[in-house]
Amino acid sequence: MATTAASGVPAAATANKAELLAIADAVAREKLIDKGIVIEAMEDAIQRAARARYGAENDIRAKLDPITGDLRLWRVLEVVEEADDHFKQVDLKGAQKLKKDAAVGDFIVDPLPPIEFGRIAAQAAKQVIFQKVRDAERERQFEEFKDRTGEVITGVVKRVEFGHVVVDLGRAEGVIRRDQQIPREMVRVGDRIRSLIMSVRRETRGPQIFLSRAHPDFMKKLFAQEVPEIYDGIIEIKAAARDPGSRAKIGVISYDSSIDPVGACVGMKGSRVQAVVQELQGEKIDIIPWSEDTATFVVNALQPATVSRVVIDEEESRIEVVVPDDQLSLAIGRRGQNVRLASQLTNSQIDILTEADASEKRQREFVERSEMFQGELDVDETLAQLLVAEGFTSLEEVAYVSVDEIASIEGLDDEIASELQNRATEALERREAAAREERRKLGVEDALAELPYLTEQMLVTLGKAGIRTLDDLADLATDELIQKKRVEPRRRAETSKRTEEKAGVLADYSLTEEQGNEIIMAARAHWFEDDASASGSEDAPSTGEDAVADKDQ
Numbered sequence: 001m002a003t004t005a006a007s008g009v010p011a012a013a014t015a016n017k018a019e020l021l022a023i024a025d026a027v028a029r030e031k032l033i034d035k036g037i038v039i040e041a042m043e044d045a046i047q048r049a050a051r052a053r054y055g056a057e058n059d060i061r062a063k064l065d066p067i068t069g070d071l072r073l074w075r076v077l078e079v080v081e082e083a084d085d086h087f088k089q090v091d092l093k094g095a096q097k098l099k100k101d102a103a104v105g106d107f108i109v110d111p112l113p114p115i116e117f118g119r120i121a122a123q124a125a126k127q128v129i130f131q132k133v134r135d136a137e138r139e140r141q142f143e144e145f146k147d148r149t150g151e152v153i154t155g156v157v158k159r160v161e162f163g164h165v166v167v168d169l170g171r172a173e174g175v176i177r178r179d180q181q182i183p184r185e186m187v188r189v190g191d192r193i194r195s196l197i198m199s200v201r202r203e204t205r206g207p208q209i210f211l212s213r214a215h216p217d218f219m220k221k222l223f224a225q226e227v228p229e230i231y232d233g234i235i236e237i238k239a240a241a242r243d244p245g246s247r248a249k250i251g252v253i254s255y256d257s258s259i260d261p262v263g264a265c266v267g268m269k270g271s272r273v274q275a276v277v278q279e280l281q282g283e284k285i286d287i288i289p290w291s292e293d294t295a296t297f298v299v300n301a302l303q304p305a306t307v308s309r310v311v312i313d314e315e316e317s318r319i320e321v322v323v324p325d326d327q328l329s330l331a332i333g334r335r336g337q338n339v340r341l342a343s344q345l346t347n348s349q350i351d352i353l354t355e356a357d358a359s360e361k362r363q364r365e366f367v368e369r370s371e372m373f374q375g376e377l378d379v380d381e382t383l384a385q386l387l388v389a390e391g392f393t394s395l396e397e398v399a400y401v402s403v404d405e406i407a408s409i410e411g412l413d414d415e416i417a418s419e420l421q422n423r424a425t426e427a428l429e430r431r432e433a434a435a436r437e438e439r440r441k442l443g444v445e446d447a448l449a450e451l452p453y454l455t456e457q458m459l460v461t462l463g464k465a466g467i468r469t470l471d472d473l474a475d476l477a478t479d480e481l482i483q484k485k486r487v488e489p490r491r492r493a494e495t496s497k498r499t500e501e502k503a504g505v506l507a508d509y510s511l512t513e514e515q516g517n518e519i520i521m522a523a524r525a526h527w528f529e530d531d532a533s534a535s536g537s538e539d540a541p542s543t544g545e546d547a548v549a550d551k552d553q
Contacts, residue, residue: 006074015077019064027133032134039066041132054112073144075110079103141172141275144209145200152221153211167193167211171329174209182213185281194279196221213280214244222279223250227265235261240345247282249301251290285511286341294319294346301342305331308355318349322358345419369393376427377420386411386421395431401426420493427480432456444468451522453515458506465505474523480514482506 024042028035046062050073050320054060059076076088079102083089090110095102102108155167155174163178165187176195187193195211196218212218220237229235235511239251254261265287266273273285288300295310298319305327311320323331331352332339343350353361365389391407392398398406399421406417435456439449442463447470449459467473473481483504504516511519 024066030403035066038129038133039138041129041136044132045129046073050112055087059088060112062102071114073112075112077108077110079106079108093272126156138206141200142200145169145172145197145207145209148197149199150221152194152225153191153197154194155211157187157189157193158500159189160187167195169209170343172207172209174211176211176213180210180214181244182281182283185213185245192223194222214242216240216242216248219248219250219276219280219285222276223265223272226275227267229256229259229261229264229269231252232308234259235264239345239347241341242283243337245281245283245342247286247337248280249286249288249345250433251288251297251301251345253290262289282397294348298342298346298348298350301345302331302338302350305338307331309358316353317347319346320351320353320358322353322355325354325356373398377423379420379423383421395424395427399428435460442468445470448473448523453511453519455509458509461509464507467505468527470523474520474527476505476520478513478516478520480504481520482511482513483508 012228024035024038026375027038027420043064044064046064047060047091047383050060050062051058054075056423061074063072064070065072077090077095078088079092079095080089081092083091090098090108092102092104092224095106095108098110099106099108111492142552153169153174155169158166158173160166165176165181167174167176173198174195176193181187186267191258193213194213195213198212198215198414201208201210217240219242223237224230227235230237234256235252235254237250238253240248241250242248250265251267252261254264264272265458273287277283284400286303288303291297291300294312298310298321299307302321302323305323307321307323307327309322311322330338333341337519339350339352341453369388369392370381370384373379373387373392373396377384386409387398403414403417403421406412406420407414432455436449439456443458444459444463445468448454448462448468449456451473462468462473467476469514481504506516
C-alpha cells in the first residue's frame, strides 16, 4: 500500500481525514453553524458505530482532531478490586497491564483499533450527524430571531399552504397565518413581501416565526419608515386601530410645536401616507391628532361625524356620545366600522346616541330616580325631582354627602337636609336587612359577610350564582369575580353577529381589580391557616410528660 513520505500513514487514510474535515467545513458554512458542532456530531456518530461493533455495554469514546483529522477511539474502564461488570470495569491486575501505576478507583483508557463502516453503520452515522446539525441549525435560527419581535422584515413567498403563507426570510422561514393576512390580498410564490415579526417560539419541530400584515403595529412601523419625524421621536403614534384591508385610524402627537403631526404623516401631496396605503393594499387611513383629554380625542376619533356631546363613565370605561340625528349613520360607519375603530383607538366602549335618544334616556332616568326617592325617602314628587335635578342619583349619595351640600339647594335648610339624610340612612338599612334575609335563605355563609368590600346585596348575587362558601369564592379567579362584560362586533362580513365576553359574577358593582384580588385572597386565607396548623401539629414539640417518658426510656 502506498504511504506518505513524511508520516508513513496510508494515503487512503490521509484522504479520508482530509475528506472528513472538508465535509465538516462545508456543512458548517452552509448551515451557518460552528464547525465544532459538526465535529462533535461526527464524534457522536463514530461512538455509536463503535458501540454497535464492540457492544453497546462498553463506554466507548471517540475524538476527531479538528486540525489534522486524526481519529482516536478508546474504551474507558474503572479500576476495581474485583470486576463485576467486565465491559466497564477491570481488576487491578488487568489494569496494571495497561498502565503500570494504575490504582483502585482510577479510570484507564483502553485504545481500540479503527473500525470499518459498513453500509448500515454508515447510514446510521449519517442520520446522527444530520440530526445533530439540524438541531444546531434550529437553535441558531431561534437565537437569531428571538430578540427581533416587533421588527418589520422582508422575505420571499416560498409557498402557500391551506391559506397560510410561508415566507423565506433568508436564514429561516416564517409563516403568515390566514387571520394575520390582509383580506383579499393576492400573493404568489416568488413575491417579495414585508411583514411584522409577531412572535418567535421554540418548538420541537424547530423555531416557529409568526409574521403579521394585519397587526396595527405593522402600520406603525411602516409610518416610521416613511416619516423621519416618527423615526427620530419628534412625532409619536400614540394609538392605532385597523380593519385590515379596509380602514384604519391612528392618533399622533408632536413634541415639537413647530411641526404639525398630521401634516408630517400625510406628506407633500399625500406622498408619505400613500406609500403606506399602497403597502396595505389600499387601506384608507385616518390620521387624527391625539389629545390627553379623552372627550376631545373621542370627538377627533369619530371624524368625519360631528359630535354634540360626550359623557364619560370612567368606572365602566364607557363613553356615551351624542350626535345630531343626521350624523348617526356617519358616526357609526358602514357595518359599525367607524365607531368600532374609534373604540379600539380610545380603548373604551363607545355608545352612539342621537339627540332624541339622549333626551328620551335622560327623561326616563329622571322619572325612575324621582320615583325611587319618593318611595324610599317618603317625600313628595316636587322634592324628589329637585334632588334629581341637583345631580343626586342614589340613596348613598344623599346619606353620605355633607348636610351643607343638601342644605345649599334652594328651598331647603339644615333641618330638612338632616331629615333627608336620616331617611336615606334608614332606607339603606332596610335594604341591607332585606338583602341579609335573602342571603341567608340562599344558604350563603356568614363568613363571606366578613370579607372586605362585600355588601349584603353582593352576597345575594353570589348566592344566586351558586357561590355560598369561602371555598366556592376562593376557587374563583379575579376575572371570574369582577370582569366587565365587553361586546364587540366581529370583523367584516360577520358584523351582524357579536362576540360576547362573559362577565364576572359581581361585574355590576364597580369593584376595582385590586379590590377583587383582595377579596379572593381573603377567601383563601383559611387554606393557609389549615396548612399551617397541620404542619404545626406534625412538628409540634413534645409536652413535658412526653419528654419525661422519653428520658425514662
